[in-house]
Amino acid sequence: MLTYLTYTVLVVFVAGFLWKIILYARSPAPLLIPTTPAPVTKGGVRLRLIREVVFFESLFKADKLLWALGYAFHITLALVLVRHIRYFFERMPPYFEHYQIIGQLAGVAMVGALGLLWARRFLIDRVRHISSKADHLILVLLLGIGVSGLLMDYVLRPDIIAIKRAMTTLWTSPAAALSVTGPGDVIFILHLAMVFVLLLIIPFSKLTHMEGIFFSPTRNQVDNPREKRHVNPWSAD
């Protein structure tokens, strides 16, 4: 059951993710519309995209507080995800033990950042106005995942040995299953269920920004219209 469910979720996620990438990549760009000043070489454009994705350059220009919260969330999420690697492999290199504390602190910071990002949606009148139910629910989902994770870390520990066994065997054995021996295990099942929901909605919601940014013409085009003729594929003559 766990095996089939996991594979189904992953297939939907990967297929949806690829579908969006293919959709964006195949949509034509009739005109050059980079937001200028823009790089005049391809290498420059790569750097611009890296600055956007790694440092959130434009957001930094726009709103320092939002940048700080958004950046904190994304960075800590990455750190937390790295910590999760250990649940999927039988043996980890010994130095990975030292990473534990970083991952744990990141988890706390992530939930904090999410909480403040959610608070923005209530406290700032402009942001409250633009927030739909879906915008709130996505934050609730992420918070749910984060809080359940912290609960397992600090309050209600699940049977981690059993979970790790399930996680390492489910790829090959349909018999892999989760057992419930205490409240921590229930929290874990909730945690996993919410992660599955998140994976399922990524390609079909605003969370698709993670791929979309690379296809944003105002950011990924070279500013060289005079030097190199850009042809509109649907009006080429």
Place this chain on the structure above:
Amino acid sequence: MANDHEVPEIHDDIETPALKPGSMGHLSPYPALEKHMKPLGFPDARVPEWEKRGVEKLGEMLKKYRSLQVYMDICVKCGACTDKCHYFLGTGDPNNMPVQRAELMRSVYRRYFTAAGRMFPGLVNARDFNEETLNLWFTYYHQCSQCRRCSLYCPYGIDTAEISMAAREIMDAIGVGHKYTTEIVAKVHDIGNNLGIPKPALSGTLQFLEDDMLENTGHEIKLPLDQEGAEVLLVAPSADFFSEPHIQSLMGYAKVFHQAGISYTISSYASEAANFGMFIGSFEQKKKIAKRIAEQARALKVKRIVVGECGHAWRVAYSFWNTLSGPFDYLDPRYPVPQHICEFTHDLMTRGALKFDKGANDDYVVTMHDSCNVARASRMGPNPGGQFTIPRDLIRATCNHFVDMDEDTIHEKTLCCGGGGGLLTDELMDLRIQGAAPRVTALKKVIKEHKVNFLALICAICKAQFNKMLPMYGIPMETVGGVHQLVSNAIQLGANKGIV
């Protein structure tokens, strides 16, 4: 006129207003007339089953524009753009926040093109394309000047200009057009320019200006029309031929050509740099209008094309011409095609072909308003940001007193004049007044601190808009002028004629 409109009070700094929902909901532009829609190939009245047709057209646009497809999907509604639009800053209407303006289309996109919107419209804010939605579109997609300030600050570069252009094209396709812009595009095809100036009138006015310059300078400075074999085709916004202060810049261009000894011509057939095809979002119209100029460049056998002071025209010329009406392999490859008049003058200046007497502009303390399409959608010279340095170099070379406005309101962060994007029409006056307020705030600050009395710029629409706005805000109309007006004042005629 000024008495009929409420002019907001200007504070020391630009302040983010509290939300005033629906405060601009009443202000729609005049609908297009049958006689203007027809020649553009648009239905002259609302088509049957327009709701269905509108959604179909949106589907077609999504397949034609990656920008639209990506921008419909990826907004996370972070709110970074919410305090960046001059129309929001001026009006407080939440539908003038870029994210919310885009939401008017995004909600329709979700309803018809996403699973979540089909299944749970209430949850994800999905909206039917109906009379109410269309009204909101017609109102608020004509309260966007396509200035792209939001695209600068958006973490994903979402460009509301792309969305409002698409919305206008969708509305045109169902027979719901905007009078001002469609009338102007129709006029370009009919007569050759936005103002509808026929050849005899154009030739008369050029003659008059030549006489005027002869009288004032003692030099025979020409404004040649339809002269085959000239080196350069000069394409200026038609306002340069008839409006103040635009005309001052036209004389500036003429003096530069005269002093450099470079032959040039204006074309009566392509007597318009502006391309309102962009404002209505139509690729086909953009292309048709651009082709008029390329055709004339061939017919007049020129070697170069130089574009006058016009913001969106420079975007179309610089960024789009090569796609729309290129390649320009019949022109001299040693020069960029097209060239901005500021690049042209700057190049001559650095090569020593022009001499300026800065003292001629000593009455002025100058500041520069960067026009949005030049600032955020084009370039001058070989380096990014040349669109800021080249005109400023010209100002500094021709004036002794120059000061910039607040750094958050210049260069790529510049604020729209409030009249761009096809909104320079009287029925939208309240929007134009309130949209100009953020720029006026920054201007008033340098007026107070540095006694600035000249607002230099390179856009025909900005000039016309400020000409009307500044007096309403208690600033003299003469404050507005072109960069080439300063060039015109300072240029030393006959100093060392010709290129060295």
